[in-house]
Amino acid sequence: MFTLYSMPSSGNSYKVRLLLAHLGLSYDHVATEYDGDNTLTRTGDFLRKNPTGKVPTVEFESGECLSESNAILMYFGEGTRFVPADRLARARMYQWMFFEQNFHEATVAVRSAVYIYPQREMDRSPERLAALLVGGNKSLDVMEVQLNKTPYLTGDAITLADLCLYGYTHSADKGGFDVTSRSRSSVADWLERVRQQTGHVPLDWLPV
Amino acid sequence: MFTLYSMPSSGNSYKVRLLLAHLGLSYDHVATEYDGDNTLTRTGDFLRKNPTGKVPTVEFESGECLSESNAILMYFGEGTRFVPADRLARARMYQWMFFEQNFHEATVAVRSAVYIYPQREMDRSPERLAALLVGGNKSLDVMEVQLNKTPYLTGDAITLADLCLYGYTHSADKGGFDVTSRSRSSVADWLERVRQQTGHVPLDWLPV
Known part of the structure; x- marks a missing residue:
């Protein structure tokens, strides 16, 4: 089980939720909204996960993290019908x-x-x-x-x-x-x- | 042999030339500079190769084209030491x-x-x-x-x-x-x- 930090209103976050729904993968979801300087993504704890302070960010059970929406799509998409073999x-x-x-x-x-x-x-x-x-x-x-x-x-x-x-x-x-x-x-x-x-x-x- | 359309002064184009040099690949090079509305990338012929009107763009012998600097890096980089196996x-x-x-x-x-x-x-x-x-x-x-x-x-x-x-x-x-x-x-x-x-x-x- 991994954790996805994502913004409910964001298209970048939605892309990831959409692929994960297609793939039927289960995960813990932490929602964070665009909320100025007090938002979760501005905390030191989050900036250690992703120094850009942006979501979506994935945290694996190992503690390793991955960010950038399209890199997350690539990670989960590899080997599925969503990545062409050619x-x-x-x-x-x-x-x-x-x-x-x-x-x-x-x-x-x-x-x-x-x-x-x-x-x-x-x-x-x-x-x-x-x-x-x-x-x-x-x-x-x-x-x-x-x-x-x-x-x-x-x-x-x-x-x-x-x-x-x-x-x-x-x-x-x-x-x-x-x-x-x-x-x-x-x-x-x-x-x-x-x-x-x-x-x-x-x-x-x-x-x- | 393929053709690379690239801008000598552009970092996006340079990335591609740099990888191709590392890989020792030969190709035809067509240089185009950022030159307002009269530049090669604004011609109908080029826009059929890449509708964004941007370089770098690769044209293969088959006539098929590929654009976006990082997608070109991925295409040529796959299977080389520049792409991690993990x-x-x-x-x-x-x-x-x-x-x-x-x-x-x-x-x-x-x-x-x-x-x-x-x-x-x-x-x-x-x-x-x-x-x-x-x-x-x-x-x-x-x-x-x-x-x-x-x-x-x-x-x-x-x-x-x-x-x-x-x-x-x-x-x-x-x-x-x-x-x-x-x-x-x-x-x-x-x-x-x-x-x-x-x-x-x-x-x-x-x-x-």
Whole structure:
């Protein structure tokens, strides 16, 4: 049994809870919300687990810890149907996961966070919001191009890349982005395809 | 033989050239610099290779393409001494590589880019520079904590994570960050350790 520290409202944390639900793995869950300087992730005890002070973070029974949402997906995903056996397909999966952390999360997720969390109010300048809108729309357009060609991001089968990008794409409207069939029909169809997978759980699902 | 599209001045591109040099792989190199709207990466032909319009991008003889610097590292690194055999060590390597794209590159590299490239002048507001300085220093401090404990980021042996983070850390002074022994001695020692590896090449090395 391991422990997952995760934020109920966070897409980065949700990705991990979603994969673990698909895999049917049991774990202890410690919820922590974005709560300014007094949050659990600012304590010395947590910073020893993850010096970045971020969740999701996994603590194994051995006391060893692992952080970064996509690294946690890789750890638990290896050897399952969510990681392609083919070398190039696997590299494509990595490509989308790094794209997610460097481009998509940095725009789509950040613009949502700026609206959702009162602590991010300082980031609500018109210039910042405009730049995040341009970047976020571009990253969603890149997904639309791919999903026009293949049902999942790396081809015919669902991989970690799809669970990963579902995290913040399914809730992109919170940041002012349109992911409905009106403007991005391939993304909208893909969201539904991911949602229809046996074992899927929504953002607000937490393990008992 | 494959083709690598890379930017001579870019740390993301350098990481790939560095690994390929270590592995002794031959390839065709197409150099493209950050040159506003007329750059090669804005052409329709390139956007079909990589819809994000970014380098590095690899084009295989089959015509298939792969982008995102760290995904390219993973593709070529698999099965070499740069990827640990142990599952948790491998996950730690992923952890540092995602940390790099989400946190370190988004602060340390971006602050350097803002100073280096005239096209980024609009990002030189005092508020933006101050925020990037705080974030970049925090990400370098996270590395210092780890490198105080282990000679390389994931333990006793060099991995893709070290090549990856060397890319923008070795030139962090361009963004106004101190990575000398004065303030971050473990990072400074690690930079030297990576530089001393047989097969190492500097940023300005390009294949003939």
